[in-house]
Amino acid sequence: MELLRRLVLGSLMVAGTTGLGVGAWALATPREQRMREIAKELPETNPLRRAEKRRQNELVMAAIKEAAETNENVARRPPRDWSK
Numbered sequence: 001m002e003l004l005r006r007l008v009l010g011s012l013m014v015a016g017t018t019g020l021g022v023g024a025w026a027l028a029t030p031r032e033q034r035m036r037e038i039a040k041e042l043p044e045t046n047p048l049r050r051a052e053k054r055r056q057n058e059l060v061m062a063a064i065k066e067a068a069e070t071n072e073n074v075a076r077r078p079p080r081d082w083s084k
Contacts, residue, residue, distance in 0.1 A: 043049045067074040
């Protein structure tokens with residue numbers, strides 16, 4: 001009987017602790033409206049920032065393509081020579 005009592009109490013303690021953790025998690029997460037506000041403030045939503053990032057990605061891809069097409073060790077190339 002003592003074993004059953006200990007098992008029940010242990011299970012209740014684990015369930016209670018888990019419940020408190022889930023409750024705290026639910027309170028800490030932002031609501032849907034706040035998540036939308038946060039998404040609006042992200043730098044990726046700024047069209048100018050997106051254009052800059054797109055241009056940077058194009059330059060990186062061009063450098064990778066050039067490096068793949070040549071036998072030269074492009075890692076040793078001076079930075080000013082990348083704008084060929």
